[in-house]
Amino acid sequence: MITLQNIQATEKFATVIGEVAKAGDNLVLTGELGAGKTTLTKGIAQGLGIEQTIKSPTYTIIREYMNGRLPLFHMDVYRIESGAWDLGLDEYFEGDGLCVVEWGNQLEDALPLDYLELIIEKDDADENKRKLTLKAFGTQAEDFKKRIAEKWGQ
Ligand SMILES: Nc1ncnc2c1ncn2[C@@H]1O[C@H](COP(=O)(O)OP(=O)(O)OP(=O)(O)O)[C@@H](O)[C@H]1O
Numbered sequence: 001m002i003t004l005q006n007i008q009a010t011e012k013f014a015t016v017i018g019e020v021a022k023a024g025d026n027l028v029l030t031g032e033l034g035a036g037k038t039t040l041t042k043g044i045a046q047g048l049g050i051e052q053t054i055k056s057p058t059y060t061i062i063r064e065y066m067n068g069r070l071p072l073f074h075m076d077v078y079r080i081e082s083g084a085w086d087l088g089l090d091e092y093f094e095g096d097g098l099c100v101v102e103w104g105n106q107l108e109d110a111l112p113l114d115y116l117e118l119i120i121e122k123d124d125a126d127e128n129k130r131k132l133t134l135k136a137f138g139t140q141a142e143d144f145k146k147r148i149a150e151k152w153g154q
């Protein structure tokens, strides 16, 4: 478990994720409304060297950013009704970029075969504090998690 004291710490952690990500890595972001999923994605984009502004893909489901070290596929599946998962997301999950999925835990059967889940939780006492937990599902995710831990180094 990782404690982030403020938004700057979250951005720094996210930048590390972007720096160590490899083609085909999948990151599922789990956390309530306003937990910091989009904030994390912005930091990840920075770590990948993406210069465009990251906008929340809430109404578009997916936004693609192609001008960084790796393609970034940013998805938000919050508003997708269950049973409507046949979106062709697998092509992205098995593609050559980094997929970051907000509310990805809702995908259930349509989750990627191999993914790292990042759970971000608010703190009852401090509105600027967050708690992170990383859970690897698959060998590629294990490796991704290891690279993040090594680079974060605390
Ligand atoms: N340590 C922190 N890390 C991340 N965000 C923080 C932190 N402290 C405060 N915040 C604030 O919490 C909010 C997080 O909003 P953000 O849009 O990233 O959440 P989200 O999880 O994407 O929400 P949604 O489910 O609506 O998409 C921002 O207003 C941000 O400034």
Ligand SMILES: [Mg+2]
Residues within 6 Å of the ligand: 037, 038, 039, 056, 102
């Ligand atoms: Mg969001």
